[in-house]
Amino acid sequence: MQMRDFVVRFAGEGGQGVVTSAEGLAQVSTQVGYHALTYSTFPSQIMGGPTWTQARISDAPILSAGDDVDVLVAFNREAYETHFSEVRDGGVIIYNSNDREFEGFEAEGESRIFGLPIDDLAKSTGNTRAANMVVIGALAHLVNMSQDYLEQFVEQRFRRGRDGDAEIIESNIKAIKLGRAETARSGFALGELAPAKAPDYKQIMLRGNDALSLGAMAAGVEFYIGYPISPATTILLWMERNLVGPGKFAYQVSSEIESITGILGAGYAGKKAMTATAGPGFSLMSEGLGLGWMAEIPVVVVDVQRGGPATGLPTKTEQSDLMACMYPAHGDVRLPVIAVGTVEEAFYGAIWAFNWAERYQGPVILMTEMSLADRVQNIARPDLSKITLESRQTYQGSNGYHRYSGSEMSPMPIPGNPGAYVANGSEHDDMGDTTHLPDRHVQMTERRFNKLKLLEDGYYESENTEASVAVMPWGGSKGPAYEAFLRLQEQEVSLGWYYTMFLHPLPPKLLEELKQKKLVIVPELNYQGQFSSILRSMGVNAHSITQYTGLPFKVRDLVDRITEMTQSPQKEMARA
Amino acid sequence: MSRKNPEYDFKWCPGCGDFGVRRALELAMINRLEETGLPMESNVMVAGIGCSGNLVHLLEGPQPYGIHGIHGRTLPIAMGVKMARPELNVVIVAGDGDFLSIGAEHIGPQAARNLNVCAVIMDNGVYGLTKGQSSPTTKEGTITSSTPFGKMEIAADPLELYLTLGVSFIASGFSGNPRRLAELINQGMNHKGFSMVHVQSPCVTYNDTFQLIKGNAKEGIEPMIWDIPEDHDRTDKAAAHALIQKRGLPVGVIYQDDSRLSLDDRVQQIWSKDRQHSVDQLIDAYAI
Ligand SMILES: Cc1ncc(C[n+]2csc(CCOP(=O)(O)OP(=O)(O)O)c2C)c(N)n1
Ligand code: SF4
Ligand SMILES: [Mg+2]
Numbered sequence: 001m002q003m004r005d006f007v008v009r010f011a012g013e014g015g016q017g018v019v020t021s022a023e024g025l026a027q028v029s030t031q032v033g034y035h036a037l038t039y040s041t042f043p044s045q046i047m048g049g050p051t052w053t054q055a056r057i058s059d060a061p062i063l064s065a066g067d068d069v070d071v072l073v074a075f076n077r078e079a080y081e082t083h084f085s086e087v088r089d090g091g092v093i094i095y096n097s098n099d100r101e102f103e104g105f106e107a108e109g110e111s112r113i114f115g116l117p118i119d120d121l122a123k124s125t126g127n128t129r130a131a132n133m134v135v136i137g138a139l140a141h142l143v144n145m146s147q148d149y150l151e152q153f154v155e156q157r158f159r160r161g162r163d164g165d166a167e168i169i170e171s172n173i174k175a176i177k178l179g180r181a182e183t184a185r186s187g188f189a190l191g192e193l194a195p196a197k198a199p200d201y202k203q204i205m206l207r208g209n210d211a212l213s214l215g216a217m218a219a220g221v222e223f224y225i226g227y228p229i230s231p232a233t234t235i236l237l238w239m240e241r242n243l244v245g246p247g248k249f250a251y252q253v254s255s256e257i258e259s260i261t262g263i264l265g266a267g268y269a270g271k272k273a274m275t276a277t278a279g280p281g282f283s284l285m286s287e288g289l290g291l292g293w294m295a296e297i298p299v300v301v302v303d304v305q306r307g308g309p310a311t312g313l314p315t316k317t318e319q320s321d322l323m324a325c326m327y328p329a330h331g332d333v334r335l336p337v338i339a340v341g342t343v344e345e346a347f348y349g350a351i352w353a354f355n356w357a358e359r360y361q362g363p364v365i366l367m368t369e370m371s372l373a374d375r376v377q378n379i380a381r382p383d384l385s386k387i388t389l390e391s392r393q394t395y396q397g398s399n400g401y402h403r404y405s406g407s408e409m410s411p412m413p414i415p416g417n418p419g420a421y422v423a424n425g426s427e428h429d430d431m432g433d434t435t436h437l438p439d440r441h442v443q444m445t446e447r448r449f450n451k452l453k454l455l456e457d458g459y460y461e462s463e464n465t466e467a468s469v470a471v472m473p474w475g476g477s478k479g480p481a482y483e484a485f486l487r488l489q490e491q492e493v494s495l496g497w498y499y500t501m502f503l504h505p506l507p508p509k510l511l512e513e514l515k516q517k518k519l520v521i522v523p524e525l526n527y528q529g530q531f532s533s534i535l536r537s538m539g540v541n542a543h544s545i546t547q548y549t550g551l552p553f554k555v556r557d558l559v560d561r562i563t564e565m566t567q568s569p570q571k572e573m574a575r576a
Numbered sequence: 577m578s579r580k581n582p583e584y585d586f587k588w589c590p591g592c593g594d595f596g597v598r599r600a601l602e603l604a605m606i607n608r609l610e611e612t613g614l615p616m617e618s619n620v621m622v623a624g625i626g627c628s629g630n631l632v633h634l635l636e637g638p639q640p641y642g643i644h645g646i647h648g649r650t651l652p653i654a655m656g657v658k659m660a661r662p663e664l665n666v667v668i669v670a671g672d673g674d675f676l677s678i679g680a681e682h683i684g685p686q687a688a689r690n691l692n693v694c695a696v697i698m699d700n701g702v703y704g705l706t707k708g709q710s711s712p713t714t715k716e717g718t719i720t721s722s723t724p725f726g727k728m729e730i731a732a733d734p735l736e737l738y739l740t741l742g743v744s745f746i747a748s749g750f751s752g753n754p755r756r757l758a759e760l761i762n763q764g765m766n767h768k769g770f771s772m773v774h775v776q777s778p779c780v781t782y783n784d785t786f787q788l789i790k791g792n793a794k795e796g797i798e799p800m801i802w803d804i805p806e807d808h809d810r811t812d813k814a815a816a817h818a819l820i821q822k823r824g825l826p827v828g829v830i831y832q833d834d835s836r837l838s839l840d841d842r843v844q845q846i847w848s849k850d851r852q853h854s855v856d857q858l859i860d861a862y863a864i
Binding site for chain 2: 027030031040066102181198202203204205210214217218222223225227240242244245246249250253255257258259262263265266267268269270271273287288290291295378382384399413415416417418419420422423424426429431432433434435436437490
């Protein structure tokens with residue numbers, strides 16, 4: 001049987017190679033021309049403790065982590081107990097028979113299972129570090145992946161121009177063959193994976209947070225500070241390693257209050273400045289975000305969403321910060337919000353965020369989420385020559401400038417140059433001096449909101465625009481929602497598709513189109529149906545499909561729930 | 577600038593100590609301009625929220641850049657400005673409430689970093705702007721609008737706190753002598769590292785300590801204020817500690833440690849060519 005894709009879940013304890021196995025499989029596969037996407041979830045971020053990562057491999061670009069598990073690789077007993085029920089009928093469970101916990105193990109009523117002596121096989125190659133390759137060999141047998149592909153990968157990966165290269169390559173190839181042979185002996189097989197169709201463009205493979213960091217770098221970030229918090233920490237670490245050199249600064253500070261006020265200082269001083277955090281840190285930034293809006297200082301603030309209020313679910317995924325990002329501070333404030341939905345969008349979204357911040361001179365919120373932060377995926381290599389970069393309009397005149405004059409954006413003076421003014425978080429006149437005059441407050445409030453009109457150039461996706469019912473996810477629910485949309489199209493359900501990462505301001509034309517719909521279905525990972533309620537306030541008849549498990553949507557569930565809503569929209573609306 | 581701006585509607589009470597601090601800062605910035613030849617626009621004043629922070633709008637003569645942000649956050653804002661543009665001279669002006677109460681969490685980290693900024697704190701032992709509530713430096717037992725039965729906490733000892741937290745330059749001054757204060761501020765600005773100039777700047781409306789500080793012979797009140805003697809060894813931490821323990825209001829430089837690198841110097845030290853990559857190189861590190 002030919003297969004277009006397959007899903008492997010690696011489960012065990014932190015430190016047992018769960019993540020490296022999944023990412024190794026993704027590497028092997030993409031290198032030979034397949035597409036790969038990984039999805040991980042951890043109960044906590046510390047070493048040890050149960051953890052799992054899933055890799056989906058396909059001959060075509062991948063939209064979601066996959067509903068069903070074809071193969072489970074259980075590194076310990078607990079992993080087996082927790083995950084075996086998610087393996088589809090006809091799937092396979094491989095357990096590490098060298099793990100002591102599996103001694104004398106009999107899986108009652110389970111016919112899909114076999115033990116693989118991973119450590120023994122690795123040891124017999126003379127290279128204990130080849131354990132991953134034993135597993136990859138086993139998987140290669142199950143889907144009948146060509147041995148040539150694998151050897152090609154090993155060759156590329158381990159040929160580093162060092163003395164021991166040949167030995168390492170040999171032991172790794174041997175490990176693959178042993179894993180293959182042992183699995184063949186078990187008699188299990190899944191089918192034959194369709195041959196790889198290597199894309200004809202250059203590719204990179206990386207996790208969402210790395211893509212976002214790279215995008216910021218391409219946008220010209222010069223100043224980054226942050227405070228460690230899952231799942232945003234990897235952006236801080238990336239910046240500390242890469243944002244170095246004259247005029248650049250990346251640094252760990254002592255709270256998110258320092259992060260936001262620090263980047264405001266840097267943005268005011270003329271730099272492209274950014275910080276990244278998750279919900280708890282974002283809450284602490286509220287007052288500072290208001291200052292950025294009021295004093296008109298360009299900065300980019302990334303919110304990598306995790307689950308729940310307060311400390312919540314630090315290592316789970318959710319889309320429940322939308323209200324906080326749309327209405328981030330006291331007083332009359334609306335900040336621009338861009339929410340990315342794929343690893344690729346994380347790169348381009350970061351560039352848009354900087355361009356917007358520089359253009360309208362104020363803070364921009366860039367939203368992403370845990371499931372994207374740690375997702376590893378192959379994407380087309382960005383072509384920097386096709387990217388437009390913007391920088392703020394700076395004041396070039398002499399002293400005596402009125403920085404806040406006019407009803408719209410005005411050039412910004414940079415310290416060190418003529419044009420000294422006070423960037424003021426209190427209501428102010430055009431010179432930046434504090435004032436309480438009613439007319440001034442009216443004028444300045446309108447000036448700040450007028451500047452948002454500069455940001456109506458966001459683009460959006462649309463399909464089947466003539467249908468009266470449409471689905472429009474946001475952020476990371478894009479992938480499963482689009483997969484569900486494609487399936488429903490196969491079933492000839494009349495359904496439109498809309499998607500944008502520009503949540504505020506929404507592209508005006510998109511809003512007009514949405515207003516014409518009988519129903520706009522918004523799949524989103526929160527309890528309140530946050531985006532649909534915002535859309536409703538804008539005159540769109542939007543209703544949500546919500547989920548708040550800390551996990552992403554399954555495509556199957558979305559197909560069912562969208563079908564239900566299109567058939568009896570009234571019923572579902574009452575629930576939303 | 578703002579004095580001639582009819583829209584600007586904040587005024588200090590006549591006789592407020594902050595007038596003297598403003599004068600001292602004007603003098604210090606002019607001195608610096610003459611010493612370095614750098615334009616006034618190379619100064620950035622980061623102001624706290626309080627009567628004191630309004631100083632940034634009330635300066636006369638040539639104007640520096642300013643940020644008048646949110647309550648308690650002068651230090652991290654100043655860090656952003658300084659680390660973005662180390663060539664700028666960054667000065668903080670804030671009150672005892674702003675700096676030592678809501679903003680206290682930022683002092684320790686900046687001291688540890690040796691952030692190269694100069695903080696001028698106007699201590700009046702009260703929250704002036706919000707009309708007379710107790711502040712960290714209000715004396716124990718004092719009746720204020722928010723302590724009807726007397727303040728229940730002991731007063732903070734800011735100079736001792738700065739020394740303990742590792743601030744590398746500590747001076748103590750009085751708003752009643754702007755010239756002397758300007759000298760201290762200039763020394764603070766010239767110090768390569770975190771400098772604190774803690775100023776007694778009485779609030780004539782809610783906590784008038786002028787007489788206590790200056791003394792009144794007729795009424796038999798001994799002056800609190802005294803000059804730090806020439807022979808005080810400012811590099812000696814134990815001597816600095818002993819000096820702070822003496823009663824009254826010392827005027828002068830209490831402590832200075834020139835041996836530590838400032839944060840901006842450290843950052844320069846870690847720049848090395850081999851660690852800098854172009855965006856294309858960074859992208860290619862992920863090539864398939
Ligand atoms: C977050 C926040 N909390 C409270 C206030 C109200 N507030 C304004 S100034 C101030 C105290 C000012 O005292 P201090 O720093 O000593 O300045 P002074 O007026 O005495 O110069 C307070 C509590 C505020 N602006 N922001
Ligand atoms: S209330 Fe006190 S601190 Fe404020 S201006 Fe008046 S005298 Fe100065
Ligand atoms: Mg005060």
